[in-house]
Amino acid sequence: MNKQIVVTILKILGETYPEARCALKFGSPYELLVATMLSAQCTDVRVNKVTNELYREFNTPEKMVSLTEEELGKKIKSCGFFRNKSKHILETSRAIIEEHGGKVPDTMEELIKLPGVGRKTADVVLSNAFGIPAIAVDTHVFRVSNRLGIARGNTPHKVEMELMKNIPKNMWSDSHHYLIWHGRKICKSRKPDCGHCPVAPYCEYLNCPEKNEK
DNA sequence: AACTCGGGGCA
DNA sequence: TGCCCAGAGTT
Structure with a gap:
């Protein structure tokens, strides 16, 4: 997928889930x-x-x-x-x-x-x-990335490499949280709520059935 | 790659 | 009741 579109998608997700930075509260x-x-x-x-x-x-x-x-x-x-x-x-x-x-x-x-x-x-x-750019690929990030088409791969490592290639480094950490939030609220594993999806126009899962998740 | 650990929330 | 959840270790 075009890098420009990937960034657009992540910006939309960031605006949709402003609370998504880091859901785990910590002081150290x-x-x-x-x-x-x-x-x-x-x-x-x-x-x-x-x-x-x-x-x-x-x-x-x-x-x-x-x-x-x-x-x-x-x-x-x-x-x-x-x-x-x-x-x-x-x-x-x-x-x-x-x-x-x-x-x-x-x-x-x-x-x-x-x-x-x-x-x-x-x-x-x-x-x-520590503010070191990284993208943790958990089950949500894995599923959502593959569905949207912003990073495809049959292993988390492959998806991680694709994401790092397609996303500017300064957006890595936030993107991780945006994708998780999206996976929990809308792009759920069983019944994705595509009708309320803010990035549906860009989604390959919706728009390119032949590229559907494996 | 498959299996196991596990209580609590929600339908 | 049954299904699901910000994973990691062992085999």
Whole structure:
């Protein structure tokens, strides 16, 4: 797709979802890292509810590791996968203390070594906490990009490469959030609400049936 | 590439 | 009740 059209689409989405910058509330890179780890298969609304309470007392790796896995598990259980998540959060907090001087690392290479931190979480932390341009391709970004036709690919990595090629670098981080918001509100996986889609005129899913998602 | 982990919100 | 949700680790 024409790069000009891609930028147009993203600008429209940005105007449609002005609140979409970063839905996870955080006051430090560490808070964002933990919030993002919690957000796996769990909506941002619930994550924010949990972290609002959790961060009152436990908003640094040093304070976090004073909790046992069971104690932390109780506090985060409404985010699901609580055994894995509490274990990973504690292991990651210990690694940050012991191997990174208590600071969240700011490179992809170091971030994905942390237990429970994958490429998506790392991208979110890099772009939102450290201002390093990145596009995390989660299920929403993957689906919406393929449908619209702004980036096609059968793997998240392929879609990421296409997006980075088609979007100006200074729009990468915001675009990630716009695409997620659009995927949740309108371009849903099951029943996309094309009748209310602000970028329907540009959408290949609607206008080019032969290019329909695979 | 497929499978597993998981409670809560909503139809 | 059944389906779905800002993913990552293991096999």
